[in-house]
Amino acid sequence: MPKDDIIREVYNTLVERKENPSDSYTSKLMQDSDKKAEDKILEKLGEEATEVILASKNSEDLVHESADLIFFILVDLVYKGIPLDDVFDELISRHK
Numbered sequence: 001m002p003k004d005d006i007i008r009e010v011y012n013t014l015v016e017r018k019e020n021p022s023d024s025y026t027s028k029l030m031q032d033s034d035k036k037a038e039d040k041i042l043e044k045l046g047e048e049a050t051e052v053i054l055a056s057k058n059s060e061d062l063v064h065e066s067a068d069l070i071f072f073i074l075v076d077l078v079y080k081g082i083p084l085d086d087v088f089d090e091l092i093s094r095h096k
């Protein structure tokens with residue numbers, strides 16, 4: 001798979017997990033009762049953002065923590081039904 005495709009690949013897998021729940025981590029994360037699921041996802045988003053800040057300050061694990069943060073952003077987008085292309089279009093609209 002070309003490296004650039006991984007974001008869409010993960011996004012599409014998460015959509016599949018949401019639509020056809022399995023016993024996987026991400027399925028469980030998105031299947032909790034509505035309020036609980038959103039709170040858990042947002043809690044993880046906050047955690048991972050903090051871990052990126054700490055990793056950056058301490059010059060360690062920034063790659064790992066960045067991947068975690070991107071992952072949880074994708075989980076939130078899927079959970080809220082936001083198409084990945086909307087985010088790509090937004091970034092393209094800003095690109096000079």
Ligand SMILES: N=c1c2ncn([C@@H]3O[C@H](COP(=O)(O)OP(=O)(O)OP(=O)(O)O)[C@@H](O)[C@H]3O)c2ncn1[C@@H]1O[C@H](COP(=O)(O)O)[C@@H](O)[C@H]1O
Pocket residue numbers: 010013014017024025026027067068071
């Ligand atoms: N990219 C990821 C990914 N990154 C992190 N994680 C999981 O997210 C969880 C939280 O990450 P943390 O770093 O906080 O690890 P932790 O300390 O175990 O966190 P807790 O969940 O225990 O609080 C861990 O269980 C990680 O395994 C991920 N889980 C899944 N994916 C992608 O999502 C796809 C679907 O995942 P599943 O539905 O679980 O198969 C996979 O094929 C991957 O492409």
